[in-house]
Amino acid sequence: MAAPSSQSCTALERSIRERVPTLLTDLYQFTMAYAYWRSGRHNEPAVFELFFRDNPFGGSFSLFSGMHDCLLFLRSFRFTDEDVEYLRSVLPPATDPAFFLFLRELDCSGVTLHSVPEGMVVFARVPLMEVSGPLAVVQLLETSLLCLVNYASLVCSNAARFRLAAGSRRKLLEMGLRRAQGPDGGLTASRYTYVGGFDMTSNVQAGFLFGIPVAGTMAHSYVTSFSSLEEVWPQVSLLAANGDHDNIDLISLTKGWLGRVCELLGVESGKIHEGELAAFLSYAIAYPHNFLPVIDSYSVTCSGLLNFCAVALSLFELDYSPLGVRLDSGDLCRQSVEVRHVFRLCSEQFSIPAFQSLLIVGTNNISEYSMAELNKKENEIDVVGVGTHLVTCTRQPSLGCVYKLVEVRGSPRMKFSEDPEKSTVPGRKAVYRMLDTEGEDTAETREKVQSSIQTLHPRHKRLQEPDSYIVSFKVCLLCGDMEQRRGLDSLWYWIERHLTLGHSHPAFRQCKCTHLYTHTYARTHLYTVRH
Amino acid sequence: MAAPSSQSCTALERSIRERVPTLLTDLYQFTMAYAYWRSGRHNEPAVFELFFRDNPFGGSFSLFSGMHDCLLFLRSFRFTDEDVEYLRSVLPPATDPAFFLFLRELDCSGVTLHSVPEGMVVFARVPLMEVSGPLAVVQLLETSLLCLVNYASLVCSNAARFRLAAGSRRKLLEMGLRRAQGPDGGLTASRYTYVGGFDMTSNVQAGFLFGIPVAGTMAHSYVTSFSSLEEVWPQVSLLAANGDHDNIDLISLTKGWLGRVCELLGVESGKIHEGELAAFLSYAIAYPHNFLPVIDSYSVTCSGLLNFCAVALSLFELDYSPLGVRLDSGDLCRQSVEVRHVFRLCSEQFSIPAFQSLLIVGTNNISEYSMAELNKKENEIDVVGVGTHLVTCTRQPSLGCVYKLVEVRGSPRMKFSEDPEKSTVPGRKAVYRMLDTEGEDTAETREKVQSSIQTLHPRHKRLQEPDSYIVSFKVCLLCGDMEQRRGLDSLWYWIERHLTLGHSHPAFRQCKCTHLYTHTYARTHLYTVRH
Incomplete structure (x- = not known):
């Protein structure tokens, strides 16, 4: 099972449409989409990253799940006439009627999803999915993608801990x-x-x-x-x-x-x-x-x-x-x-x-x-x-995934916050993980989970007080696109305070980073939504 | 909202069919149903009670929710050909093929639901719903009814605590x-x-x-x-x-x-x-x-x-x-x-x-x-x-409702257990609650919740270390149907050990109990499933 077979794919897609109707999202996604549309920014290329801030259950790792459902959701993402009529009734009366025609035509044909493979071991603050596409569309996807990843990853991780x-x-x-x-x-x-x-x-x-x-x-x-x-x-x-x-x-x-x-x-x-x-x-x-x-x-x-x-x-x-x-x-x-x-x-x-x-x-x-x-x-x-x-994951019933804007029109974005841990690392990340042994690329998600967990040293798998798995962030201070970082004045100071700088691992020598990148993680895989 | 309007009822019923397909239950419900059917007991009149053992969140009360969804579920309870074919593939090969014809014909036309009204204040160990009907059918309903009541009641109670x-x-x-x-x-x-x-x-x-x-x-x-x-x-x-x-x-x-x-x-x-x-x-x-x-x-x-x-x-x-x-x-x-x-x-x-x-x-x-x-x-x-x-009700993410058999063919049933708190009080219960003030019977569940909470003394509404709301059980030792209790030898000893005996509140004087009954609770209401 795990990766849905071609046979059950239609049933799963129908099930996703029933379980995750396109209106199953927060109202502010629509008010924001309207404001983007109103100012002509809705088609600007934008990139969001989905990640969690802390490993669950006091452990040092999590498992990533829910990506297949996200793909099915993206594939079936579309508003019905009934949806649009309801939205018309709850959005402010000032909303331009042409916006509803725009919504009626939307789909995810312009959206690309880069994702860690389903079932892989992952760590706090490492991007699990990168969603890129037209600003208004990728914004509209936020709540549904979070809802599909949050609990799936949490309960999968919980099961892995029971298995350990x-x-x-x-x-x-x-x-x-x-x-x-x-x-x-x-x-x-x-x-x-x-x-x-x-x-x-x-x-x-x-x-x-x-x-x-x-x-x-x-x-x-x-x-x-x-x-x-x-x-x-x-x-x-x-x-x-x-x-x-x-x-x-x-x-x-x-x-x-x-x-x-x-x-x-x-x-x-x-x-x-x-x-x-x-x-x-x-x-x-x-x-x-x-x-x-x-x-x-x-x-x-x-x-x-x-x-x-x-x-x-x-x-x-x-x-x-x-x-x-x-x-x-x-x-x-x-x-x-x-x-x-x-x-x-x-x-x-x-x-x-x-x-x-x-x-x-x-x-x-x-x-x-x-x-x-x-x-x-x-x-x-x-x-x-x-x-x-x-x-119900009694020990911690929510993973706390977030979905943060990291780039618009090729320019990195950052959120500061009154809570320092809520600040984000701006820009798209390339994600690497250094492995002593190379895991096999099995087709079966369930076996992949176990082999992925095998790549962890036992000290990280301890259920009580495990050693932290170090996730490093490295900033390329030499790369030539500094002008793209306009408006991010205090970023460097923030990064100096919060992140590990100047990591000199040989693996980085050939690495062509574009802006900023995250070090330490497995290969990312590319999934593209097809229509 | 709350009690679904006639307008939204069809949408809700469709939603229940999608969210709670008839196969969304535990396998053992089918193996048991088969064993009942095989021994010709499937149509024996039986009664189950649904209740929880402890008030959630360290409080002294809970709110009951999910009953409307249960009614919709009962109304739409039916197996499709596809369901039955799947069951044929997972039940033991020895299963008599005629059993699948029996399943295909099943519905809840013989089932009666007595229930506390939606949104009422309830307490641990008080029956929230009494489900009576043919043994095999009411057994098959267990998991779905629990699933619909457990979380709805938990999250409703959590919201009421946030409101307090x-x-x-x-x-x-x-x-x-x-x-x-x-x-x-x-x-x-x-x-x-x-x-x-x-x-x-x-x-x-x-x-x-x-x-x-x-x-x-x-x-x-x-x-x-x-x-x-x-x-x-x-x-x-x-x-x-x-x-x-x-x-x-x-x-x-x-x-x-x-x-x-x-x-x-x-x-x-x-x-x-x-x-x-x-x-x-x-x-x-x-x-x-x-x-x-x-x-x-x-x-x-x-x-x-x-x-x-x-x-x-x-x-x-x-x-x-x-x-x-x-x-x-x-x-x-x-x-x-x-x-x-x-x-x-x-x-x-x-x-x-x-x-x-x-x-x-x-x-x-x-x-x-x-x-x-x-x-x-x-x-x-x-x-x-x-x-x-x-x-997610982080403090306690599950209410822990159970569904226990209390009567078959008019004769009370009891489960003993290695854990004394898992033992059940046998027989159907009549549920009363003594109220100093009489709450109004509003049509709106949401307002009913608040007026129901109003019936609680502030000492029971304290979020931290509330006084317990005493739920008493009284056994009518004088009633004439003792012969129905055959096989329950150690019941009386158990009840003497665990329950309050001889409650002398005047309200009991006119009470005609049939077997055993629970004291302290609001009026129960009768809902009958119609087809």
Whole structure:
């Protein structure tokens, strides 16, 4: 998935048009566009840069995502008659009617997007996208491009941190749709957490649109909806997988196994919930190949685990292969160890080697912190499901990307500010990154993410207090176009105060900078919007 | 807006179908539905309750929102052939093909929704919605209903807290689209922050869809795109509002005013940015009735404020009424006081009474905390724009609503858990709230929110360390249907441990409870889905 396949491109483009209608932007984009148009400046060539000011989650890097959606948005950017009529109703009455004809004709045919490739490791203050084209048009794009990059990059980066915390072995399931910030927040989360390193999602629409593997079996409500074995139906229809038996009485078979399991573990059967056993049996009858129940609806050790073992042993006897269990509350590490212990006992006692390696899935409000703890504590969890903390990025729910004008008519622009960190570095940037090893250029964004993260030294990947990745800015004081910097009197003083000057790395020797440039970053790639 | 007008209902319903396609749910809803169907239980009458476990943001209340969208979703709930084909490809191969015919025929005609009215004050663990209908169908609705209620209620509650922090006088502008968690997150935020107490949004699509007032004038990029007065065009075309003058040379007029302002304030004109003056003039020519520039692109006191005053004085001379200024960085309180001081000086010196009451808009990463600070510090800010912290709810980006089965075939259901706080109170609840004063039943959700908040004692509205609003649960131990509680052996012990028993408020004397009920809440309203 990641880079949308040609097959799903039309659906994605339609989805972008629905999710990001051209009016989904700030009103001031239109008042500014009008003022540009009114003064005849709307077609002046202009350049904006999109970047963020601080790496998220206290880390030293981020991942860049959302660019494919930006391309689709640019391709479909156009105002309908209805849009224009609405704008006419909210813009000041003094607005020249000819401006609305101008809006009606607009598209992005004159816009060029230079961008870091989707899924690459990026750093604070490095331009992620450079958008150039007619001043009024590139101004109008601001809010939508920010909206498409901000959350996609944030949640992708969050997923990468969960993956770093989990290690590469454990499978990760995203299951945050119900807690996401709106339906589209959920869909975007499923898409970009997969890019960021998750293996599966619970979100069916994400599977449908993006081909992400989907997973899920049952909730507590399913278990608690059953109260007795009388609700199991059909009671005698389960065939053995090998076709050997017919009309097996699965309830009697399982009751037999339940007795043997209780005996093996030396536990009383008094606290076993009949309803839970009924729920497990019904599910096993429906999906004998995919049996993975949630076992903590009442009590793991007094009921859920025993019921699971009994049904799973019946399934093994009938030549089916149950999958495992899900734990959704309490101390997941401790419980997983207990569950694995029981699996091993059953495996030995009943001579079923596969029983000891049944899957244990853990889901219980997992945060990056608790994920990292999993690697420190003894546990037997094979798959971790993560929801709220992953998709809403509780630790920092916004990346804070900005979109700043850096050049008009070939002349660099700068914003000063009462807050020094809000000032911008003027002019277009050439972006380089010095790599000790050269990463491969894979077609698959998801793999690209992992190989991009590989290019980082472990000291920058530490989740707590990582070393900063130094991003240097170098100013070419010798280049001949000083006259273009008219009006930027205090720029040099500002740059001297804020930036690293005179970087002498040999890589710069052959570099032909035009105005100012940023040092330290991977190759930029050029994407041009076609119509 | 709020309750969608009949006019916009079709657009909203279409929008819901696009934003919440029926596949936007968790896979396990389908595996469970299949297991219910396979055991012939899919049409058993079942009841789920939707609630949250803790009040958000450390407060003592929340606001309930999203119900109208839930109704639209229920009305349009239906699977297409394409949906069903996709489900066939991801559900286990053992799935009976007849199940897909069953899915294809499903709708919500058998579903009834009891709900707290949209926009009401609600509390932790009180049922917000009760969804009853055929077991398989109400199970399938879980994820979508949660997704629609969770964020809408969270961001509406967040807005209400910002409103409480700001007081009722100050105007509040929502401007978070670019930082929202996805495009729809931005749209949902604009909609429900307006319901929660904001006055305007920058989001044009939200204005278009929901009729929310939209606002905005210019960004820094507009200001920095100008470098000299030569870019002002047309230079001599501004007519006086009263039609008295023709072909006024606005640049000369403004230069004259700039000299007088500098003299009045005793400042040098050396640091004044010509490009900024050009930007202001161009905007004033485009929108002489709507002049409200951002004045901190270079320096408020050395450039932006002086340029503003000069242009504004020219506009006043031509009988236009400029609106005011926006501050977007630095210490907003201190600067607003300085700006107001200058406005007053100009007002007196040049005999323009309206000059002293020009608007001052403040926007700079405003949080609930900094909003509350505004009420403590001296300042002159009339309008506050809020983005990131409002829409992404940085303090707590998820409400954590859950959807729990409470009854099947008239018999109460309960989930126990390894985490006691995850256990549920079984059975349907009747919800009451004791009110000292009776709130009015207004049609307008936004006003309802404010009147609903009025019903809370100030001690519950405190933003920091509020007193808890006591929600009591009372169990009718005397009612005659004890036999329905078969299988819930340890329920009573659990309830004795966790809940307040034996509440003796007189309001309960006439109350006919059927099983268990929740005390303390406003009237519940009944909404039925019609087809």
